[in-house]
Amino acid sequence: MVTRKSADLVDFHAPDTNAHSFEVFLDAWEEALKAYERLLPCGVQMDDVSLARDPNYARLLRAGRAIRWVGGEAAALRVARVLAQQTPDGEFHHFKRLWRGLIPDALPVN
Numbered sequence: 001m002v003t004r005k006s007a008d009l010v011d012f013h014a015p016d017t018n019a020h021s022f023e024v025f026l027d028a029w030e031e032a033l034k035a036y037e038r039l040l041p042c043g044v045q046m047d048d049v050s051l052a053r054d055p056n057y058a059r060l061l062r063a064g065r066a067i068r069w070v071g072g073e074a075a076a077l078r079v080a081r082v083l084a085q086q087t088p089d090g091e092f093h094h095f096k097r098l099w100r101g102l103i104p105d106a107l108p109v110n
Contacts, residue, residue, distance in 0.1 A: 024066055025066070025067060025071055028064075028066035029083075031060075032060055032063035032083055033083055033087070035056045035059035036056075036060055036094075039056040044094045044097070064079075068102045076102045077104065080092060
C-alpha cells in the first residue's frame with residue numbers, strides 16, 4: 001500500500017498484488033528521480049552527517065529501499081544506472097555511495 005504524507009513524501013508498505021507491486025516500484029522510481037535531482041545541487045559529496053540529515057537523501061534512500069524490496073538487487077542497480085543517465089550532472093558512482101547496501105559493492109564504476 002502506498003500512502004501519501006505530502007506531495008513529495010511517500011511511505012512504502014508491503015504489496016499485496018503484482019499490480020500493486022508495480023505501482024509501488026514506479027512510485028519509488030519517480031520519487032528517487034525527484035530526490036536525486038534535488039540532492040545534486042546541494043552536493044552529493046556532503047559529509048555523512050550532513051547527508052544523513054538531508055530530507056532529499058532520506059527520500060532517495062526510502063525510494064531505493066522500496067525498489068530493492070520489490071525488484072531485488074538487479075532492479076536497484078538498473079534504476080541507479082538509469083537515474084544517473086536521466087539526470088543532468090548525474091553519475092552512477094554517486095549511487096555507489098548513496099545506495100550502498102542496496103546495489104552490489106563489487107561493481108565497476110562505468
